[in-house]
Amino acid sequence: MTTFTFNRTDNSVVGRWWWTVDRWAIIALTLLITMGLVLTLAASPAVAERIGVDPFHFVRRQIAFLVPSIGAMFVISLMNPDQVRRLACLAFVVSLAALAATLVVGAEIKGSRRWIGVGSLSVQPSEFVKPAFIVVSGWLLAERQRHPGFPGGVLSCAAYLATVSILLLQPDFGQTILITAMWGVQLFVAGLPMIVVLVLGAIGIVGVFGAYFLLPHVASRIDRFLNPEAGDNYQIDRALEAFMSGGLWGRGPGEGTVKRILPDAHTDFIFAVAGEEFGMIACLALVAIFAFIVLRLLARMLQESDPFVLYAGTGLVAQFGLQAFINMGVNLHILPAKGMTLPFISYGGSSMLALAFGMGMLLALSRQRPGHGLYGVYR
Template sequence: MNFGRTDTSIMGRWWWTVDRWTIAALFLLAGIGLLLTMAASPAVADRIGADSFHFIRRQFIFLAPAMVVMVGVSLLTPKQVRRLGVVGFGCCLFLLLAVLFVGPEVKGATRWINVAGISIQPSEFTKPTFAVISAWMFAESRLNPGFPGKSIATGLFLLTALLLLRQPDVGQTLIIASVWGGQFFLAGLPMILVLGLVVLGVVGGVGAYFVFDHVQSRVDRFLDPTGGDAYQVMTALNAFKNGGMFGRGPGEGRVKLVLPDAHTDFILAVAGEEFGIALCLVVVALFAFIVLRGFSRLMKEENLFVVLATAGLLVQFGLQAIVNMASTLRLMPTKGMTLPFISYGGSSMLALALGMGMVLALTRTRYGSEEVER
């Protein structure tokens, strides 16, 4: 693109106000994701009897609209982002409720629903939209002391958590809880209540262990790999060992031939074996750059809604990346969560594009009359 500073068109103003470094990092992540999908998915497709390029084609199909969504949403004003969040969250609540009644059960969980012939995971879209509407409620509560924004945000969180746990999806619930808790803290939560939430979180985690069998199984395998089926994690660790610093070379990896989730949850293991620890460090650096740069752009921000919404979206993005990478490296119990913009997955890709488009929109430089659009 080549826009002059005097260009007053929509795209011209966007080009000179958006964070182009963050966009470049996100596109680079998506490019690495395509490379790793091409490396990991043919073997998975062959094992399930599909065409070797089945997942690659689908990833290309989802990536193009995802990038369009991200750029399109980044053109919005903060007020328009807020409206999009409210409408989107309302749709997500409806779908979360509907999935419990009409969604198919897969591996003991009901998380997907078919809409117009497309399979959608509503929880993925709930995360960014919840971050926006929760930020709005907390901001209004701070600006208008008589407005029950904190109570509304808490009620929406509890409702969302209830619907997610009914699926059940403990991992997504924990991310939603982290977003809500982080925004509550930034909005001025007293320290005694912060400690109370920490204790409540610990109690909730212990409770999940005893209530949900799949959580108990994953924790037990993490604590004692020899006592249960820890095949995928141990195989992933061996892949990093075999890859060394610079990898065995593109197409030379073996982990993708045996790992069922090599193209999704354990795609970092494929990167480690074929391209080495060097590429893994590049991926980690890109995630860190995006999150830290996003927070750095908030340092001079005076609008509380923008600060809370952007912080919530960045926490969600960064935490999802940490959970995926830590699970692959056996630093925490396994959790079926994609690596943002890298793992295969249509719903995840589109939802992440929506969330990061909101981040780009909220962190754009705003001048003069544009401040009113907050």
């Protein structure tokens, strides 16, 4: 039987990748993707039957999205930091243009224009603009440090304002909050003067209050979060019932009921399906995997001597961790309702491809390179 192994003297592209990539992060991502497929298989057939399509419609589509996503993540993770920067710049320009196009040609769904059609598929450009923006911003902030006269901070701010302005016009306040939080983490790591960080934080708080008073759907979600009797909390109430019904060990695969009545059981509320069918133990295992990936890659980034890798990588870690936290927080009703996928778990083509794009760049940036960081070769 032939086996595929790489020795430390293998100078092929894949061989060098194998000995420099964080293999523990790869293992954790593999576990996450596997659990995502299991949960999609558990949650989506009931949703498919309810809307009148084949029971395994969403499962097949998720696998169809997963194959190119894994391929893209692997290919991108082979890149060096300069290639990652160039790819992110191109992706940012294209995704920002597509984001603007949603305002003109995007389909209006629930009062928002967030999707554009590409052939027979629908694409959500905001999913791709997030990782691209954070890498471009990391590059601009790094250039500001390398060349004191370069207006990297101003350009980073301009890129941020361009992005969130279009998001607010859609409107998509949730993605705006996520991008703002990612950017804030990046600015903090980049060592901007504390007064600047505080001013930007104050502007963010003013923005939240402004959205509350100017955007009715934002006000409705916050009101329902603070006072459950202020409006319809159907999905949140059913999700909480699912967690209580599942208990410690769950009702068993296929035995859950929440997926039969929740419209978004296979997407935004798949964590509740996990809680009902597999119990608190499975939910804690999911949390542990997310935490492991975030803490391991964050520790790697904080050991980095290249400012671009540090800023871009930290921002990408923040995106991954914050998105998971927001999704779980909404399911557990510790955050106001927001439609946001659970990374590599929820069903969704745009989300899966964009997360693979971002994680591929993060794996590429976290690879061990001679003369950078304090780690030796990963073991």
